Amino acid sequence: MIMKEFLHEADDDQYVAAYRSLKIPTFFMQSIKVHVPFVNEGVQYDDIIEVDLANFATGFLDLGTDEKIKEHTWRYKLEKKQNSQDVYSRIFATIESVKN
Numbered sequence: 001m002i003m004k005e006f007l008h009e010a011d012d013d014q015y016v017a018a019y020r021s022l023k024i025p026t027f028f029m030q031s032i033k034v035h036v037p038f039v040n041e042g043v044q045y046d047d048i049i050e051v052d053l054a055n056f057a058t059g060f061l062d063l064g065t066d067e068k069i070k071e072h073t074w075r076y077k078l079e080k081k082q083n084s085q086d087v088y089s090r091i092f093a094t095i096e097s098v099k100n
Contacts, residue, residue, distance in 0.1 A: 001057075001091075002038070004030040011037040011045040024095050025059035025074065035060040035073055054078075056087050059094060 002010045007028060019026050019039050028035055033048040035058045052058075052075065059074035074094055076087045 001027045001029055002031075007031055007033075008045050011043070013041045016041050019060060020062040022061070024098055025061040025072070027057050027059045027074075027091055029057050031055060031058050034058045034075065039071075056084070057091055059091065061098060 007030075010028070016039060026035075026038070028038060031038075031045075032050045032053050032055060033045055034051045034055065036051070037043045037045040037048050039060055039062070054077050055075055056078040057074075057076040059072075059076075061072045062070075063072055064070040074091075076090055078084060078087055
């Protein structure tokens with residue numbers, strides 16, 4: 001999980017390959033720019049338009065091969081009836097389901 005206060009650092013090109021090679025999703029917490037600036041080289045967080053202001057977490061997992069692009073993403077919003085613990089529980093359930 002990349003927390004909100006580290007999003008501007010996490011968009012550095014040196015991390016793109018790491019995010020794309022992980023076998024479990026990376027979650028970008030409270031990124032209103034979703035996953036785009038983190039998994040694409042040459043794209044900076046401040047250069048991307050705000051995509052989802054209500055976004056609490058965005059997950060990204062690259063399932064592609066050298067021949068085929070296949071990305072899976074998740075978006076979690078903090079609904080009025082939920083607290084952040086509910087969202088974290090859903091995130092951990094997602095990670096568990098991907099691992100199995």
